[in-house]
Amino acid sequence: MEKLAFAFEKTLENKTKKEVLAEKLIEMILTGLLRDGDVLPSERELAQLFGVSRETVRGALSQLTAHGLISVSHGSKTRIRASDAILDRFRATRPDEALQELNRFDIDSVFESRIVVEAAIARRAAMRIDAEGIAKLERLLQAQSQLFDSPVHFQLSDQNFHKLISEYAGNEILLRYAEELYAYGLNIRRQVMVEEGAIERSYREHGHIVEALKRGDPDASERAMLAHLDSVYRTTKAKLNATVPQA
Known part of the structure; x- marks a missing residue:
């Protein structure tokens, strides 16, 4: 199997790694996963999360700085700048039509689609993943085990986890x-992740998926992925219903 040094390369071969990473971070801002005032992980942590060099991270962050979406000060943390005014100006120059279209769909339709797509992904990955891929997933799990109190950092790692399997x-x-469907409702997922035990639950579910992939068992991998998606669906829908104003 061709080595995959960077998880996003094959889908966007005409773009540089820093451009792809910048677009992923911008997507997280536009979906509300990353919010105004949030502190980003360090360059080292971002490099580990996305499997790229620190130089690539610096290049991506410089693009976000140019768009006015982050503030970087020497010796201090990098913070998200995503006020309504800033986002309105950004969207005026780069409308994200695909994301807007996806978010027109209801949660049931989106997760019915995720079940079909990611069940197939889990089965195929079980038959194709190699020792290097398992090692990458296990390193992600190890990092996630330290992020139970860091919802934003965990969600960044979670996205990379699903991307790597895909x-x-x-x-x-x-x-x-899978990538487009994952982007649905990330603002709601952030609200779920701050609830007690939510991150630990997702971490355990990730562990079951990796165990099945490591055995090369397509049936078990599909079951573990479907159990995880069911958990994500139920908690997301419960939070979404709780945020809808009652008539």
């Missing part, structure tokens, strides 16, 4: 569908 499925179309 890459090893070896089907670019499934990968693209």
Whole structure:
């Protein structure tokens, strides 16, 4: 299997790594996962989360700085700048039509689609993932075990976890569908992740998926992925319903 040094390369071969990473961070800002005033992980932590060099991270952050979406001061933390005024100006120059279209769909339709796509991904990944891929997933799990009190950092790692599995499925179309569907409702997922025990629950579910992939068992991998998606769906829908104003 072709080595995948960077999880996003195959889908956007004409773009540099720093451009792809910048777009992923921008997507997280536009979906509300990263919010105004949030502190980003360090360059070292971002490099580990996304499997890239610190030089790539610096290049991506410089693009976000140019867009006015982050503030970077020497010797201090990097913070998100995502006030309504800033986001309105950014959207006026770069409308995200795909994301706007996806978020028109209801949660049931989105998760029905995720079940079909990610079940197939889990089965294919179980038959194709190699020792290096398992090692990458286990390193992500180890990092996630230290993030139970860091919802934003965990969600960044969570996205990379699902992306890596999708890459090893070896089907670019499934990968693209999975990436678009993952972006649905990230602002709601952030609200779920701050609840007690939510991150630890997702971490345990991730562990079951990795165990099945490590055994090369397509049936068990599919079951573990579906159990995880069911948990994500139920907690997301419960939070979404709780935030809808009652008539």
